[in-house]
Amino acid sequence: DAGVIQSPRHEVTEMGQEVTLRCKPISGHNSLFWYRQTMMRGLELLIYFNNNVPIDDSGMPEDRFSAKMPNASFSTLKIQPSEPRDSAVYFCASRPGAGEQYFGPGTRLTVT
Amino acid sequence: TQLLEQSPQFLSIQEGENLTVYCNSSSVFSSLQWYRQEPGEGPVLLVTVVTGGEVKKLKRLTFQFGDARKDSSLHITAAQPGDTGLYLCAGPNTNAGKSTFGDGTTLTVKP
Numbered sequence: 001d002a003g004v005i006q007s008p009r010h011e012v013t014e015m016g017q018e019v020t021l022r023c024k025p026i027s028g029h030n031s032l033f034w035y036r037q038t039m040m041r042g043l044e045l046l047i048y049f050n051n052n053v054p055i056d057d058s059g060m061p062e063d064r065f066s067a068k069m070p071n072a073s074f075s076t077l078k079i080q081p082s083e084p085r086d087s088a089v090y091f092c093a094s095r096p097g098a099g100e101q102y103f104g105p106g107t108r109l110t111v112t
Numbered sequence: 113t114q115l116l117e118q119s120p121q122f123l124s125i126q127e128g129e130n131l132t133v134y135c136n137s138s139s140v141f142s143s144l145q146w147y148r149q150e151p152g153e154g155p156v157l158l159v160t161v162v163t164g165g166e167v168k169k170l171k172r173l174t175f176q177f178g179d180a181r182k183d184s185s186l187h188i189t190a191a192q193p194g195d196t197g198l199y200l201c202a203g204p205n206t207n208a209g210k211s212t213f214g215d216g217t218t219l220t221v222k223p
Contacts, residue, residue, distance in 0.1 A: 004154075031209060042215045043155075043200070050209055090155050098204065099146050101211065103154035 004104035006092050012110045020082040021107045024073055025094030033101060034067055036090040043091075049075065067078050082111045114139040116201055116214035124220040128190055133217040135201035136183045142204060144184045146175055149198040149216075191221045 005024040013019055025032050043090040047057040049069045057067070064083070069075040079086055089108050093101040119134050135144065143162045147155035148166045159168050161177035161184060172195075174187040188195055202213045 033196075033210070043213045045210055045213075048210055055209055093154075098209075099203075100157050100160055102157065103147075106152075106154050 004092055004094050006090075006104035006107050008107060009105060010108045010110075012112065013082055014112055015083055016081045018078065019082045019086075019109060019111075020088050020102055021077040021092075021109070023075045023077070023092030023104060025075070025092070026096075026102055027073065029094035029096045029102070030072070031077050031095040031097075031101075032069060033091075033093040033095070035093065036088045037091060037106070038088045039060070045074045046077070057070075079109075082109075086112050114141070114203065114205055114212045116203060116212050118199075118214035120206050120217060121215065122210075122218050124222065125191055127192055127221055127223050129221075130187070130189050131191055131218070131219070132185055132187045132212070133199055134183065134185050134212060135214055137203070138182065139206075142181070142206075144177060144181075144201055144203045145211075146186055147200040147202065149200060151197070155198075155200055156220050188219075191219075193221045193223050195219060196221050 007022045026100045034042050034046040037043045046059045047067045048077050052069045067077045087110050089106045091103050091106045093103045117136050143160055145160045146158045149155040158173045160213045164179045164181045166177045172189045176185050198216045198218050202211045204211050
């Protein structure tokens with residue numbers, strides 16, 4: 001299995017631009033998580049889906065952030081408009097049932 | 113809210129030394145996971161401990177789950193530079209599909 005796939009691996013954009021991060025979970029995993037990691041706040045859960053349905057989005061910082069999971073093999077995290085404080089590494093993770101989470105390699109986002 | 117506290121936050125040692133890092137909570141967890149994250153990569157699952165008092169070994173790494181399932185430790189014997197990374201513990205939240213993650217221990221092993 002290829003594991004969790006994220007794209008792009010690096011994204012540099014200017015403040016105010018729209019950013020879309022993509023994730024392909026491991027086939028057969030029914031839960032998907034989006035995290036943000038920074039030195040100051042560590043690993044923060046933004047939102048998670050179960051069977052493509054958003055279950056808990058309480059970690060989404062504000063309305064500029066949105067996430068979708070149109071099918072079992074694809075999810076996006078969108079930031080519109082982006083701000084410098086959004087700079088972080090964004091991870092997607094998937095999980096089979098109630099087991100362990102498997103993380104992707106992350107997207108390093110820099111907003112200038 | 114179930115919290116996981118990891119200590120120490122940072123640890124820098126010489127190659128060949130032994131070390132132990134800790135993951136503590138006031139809450140009971142049904143299981144705990146340990147992950148290692150190397151720079152520029154995502155966290156990689158090392159082990160899951162499920163039973164109170166359980167000890168699992170992975171080569172030079174020994175993981176222990178407390179009897180009350182509120183804490184866990186990771187002991188590394190004869191550390192190597194390849195062990196350098198951020199060690200995270202995590203546990204599933206009760207009645208929720210998400211997990212709680214600790215803030216991690218950043219380990220540096222110098223050659």
